[in-house]
Amino acid sequence: MSLNSTKNCSVPELLNNFKIFLLLAVFAVSSINIFAQTSSPSSCSDFESATAQQWPKVIPAAAMSDGVLSQEEQTISINLTSVPAGAKWRVFKTTEIGQNDWEGAVDLVLGANHLTVPAVDWADTLSRAVKFQFNVAALDIEFDALVLNGVYLTGCVPFPSTSTIDFCGEFESSSSNWASHIYAAVTPDDGVLSQAAQTLSINVTSLPDTEVNWRFFRTTQNGSDNHGGAQTMTLGLNTITVPAVTFDRTVKFQFSDGGVVFDALNYNGVNSNCVTAPAAGTALSDCEILDFTNLNWPAILTACVAGDGNNGAQQQLIINVTSLPEGGATARVNKTT
Structure with a gap:
């Protein structure tokens, strides 16, 4: 529809x-399209062929020729709509002394999958290679969104019109008992900008079977923590505004479930880069x-x-x-x- x-x-x-x-x-x-285009590593040109028989497809993230830029954090996210049994992926990287290093294989699952290779602090003359490898069983996974280092790869699938909180890189995973994900708005380092009103609006097109709540977190003038009352998320437009103050502070928006699907996300008047603009x-x-x-x-x-x-x-x-x-x-x- x-x-x-x-x-x-x-x-x-x-x-x-x-x-x-x-x-x-x-x-x-807003435009809503529930029929997303999908692709697979076996047919997508964003994946390169490799010589390793058990790991035949890779996505290069950083190359030795990238110099000091290769030392930065490398991330990948892929949203899967179909996963054959045994599909896995892993990280390949070179070390500071030039040796090859393979991290342990990770099972691919339906929905959002993320891998992160931390930044390194080597001499400016050193560089590294980083690749994300996919095994034979993963050749036939199907995906509808692929993001490398914050950039959507659209050579095989279009830029998405919807996203989940879990897949969108503007949200962070949280280990707190209440929130599975957070949207970090401001910190005291933002100075006077942190004092202004902070507004987050999200237009929800689909919700998980269980109730999803959200709320704000902020620090007070004396530095203590303060949580706003939890609000139940509903289909359609959801908005929370944290009023302005006269002191520097931290403000975050917390979500109890990352499975929320949205087609528009706006923070203080700026649209999200995770979905097409309204x-x-x-x-x-x-x-x-x-x-x-x-x-x-x-x-x-x-x-x-x-x-x-x-x-x-x-x-x-x-x-x-x-x-x-x-x-x-x-x-x-x-x-x-």
């Missing part, structure tokens, strides 16, 4: 039983389904009229506002009793 904003602003059938008045604003409807907005003045004849409320959506047989059910309108005119805008509902 795909839901897309259109010029004529067509709305689902659920918006057919009430009249709502809106001042002019700009809005957008669609451009459409001005209400360009919407063909609206009535513009009322001077006081110049944008009117008429959902039903008396006698059409639909005016007794509960009604809901969802509108995602991306821009407001100076001075703001107002909406209201008008209905008969």
Whole structure:
């Protein structure tokens, strides 16, 4: 199923039983596509062939020719939609004295898989090679997202329109009893920026079977820890704002489950790099389904009229506002009793 904003602003059938008045604003409807394109190491050009028979495919992360840059942390994430029995991957790297080193093989699993090779602090004249190796059984894994050192590799699969918290590199895994993942917003090192209000918004398209909660963590003026009350995540837009203060502080957003799927993530007005940016907005003045004849409320959506047989059910309108005119805008509902 795909839901897309259109010029004529067509709305689902659920918006057919009430009249709502809106001042002019700009809005957008997110695009959702549940049919993701997949690929496999055996057919994807982002994987290179290797001479080791049991580890026939690799993704190079750093090369000796990269010089001091090869000493930086090397990371890879792959989101798997199908995993044959016995599929594994591992890290190959060279050491400070030039020897080859292989880390232990790790089972590949459905969903998000991550490997990290820590940074090293060698002399500037030294460099290393780092590769991520896949065994024979892993040739036929299927994946729909592949990220190397924070960059999505899109030669075989498109840039994703959705992501899980677990897969998105902007979240960190957490070992706390309450949170499985955190979104680190600011620290005292950010100075005056940490004093400003901190807002995180996430548009959820799918939730795990168990309830998922989120909350904020912040430090107080005397340096003690403070947690906001837990909120249950729901489908659609979820937002938490941590108010501004007059002292430097730490602020984090904590999540109880990394299985949350989202198609939009925005921190302090900046969109996430883990999913495609939200669609451009459409001005209400360009919407063909609206009535513009009322001077006081110049944008009117008429959902039903008396006698059409639909005016007794509960009604809901969802509108995602991306821009407001100076001075703001107002909406209201008008209905008969």
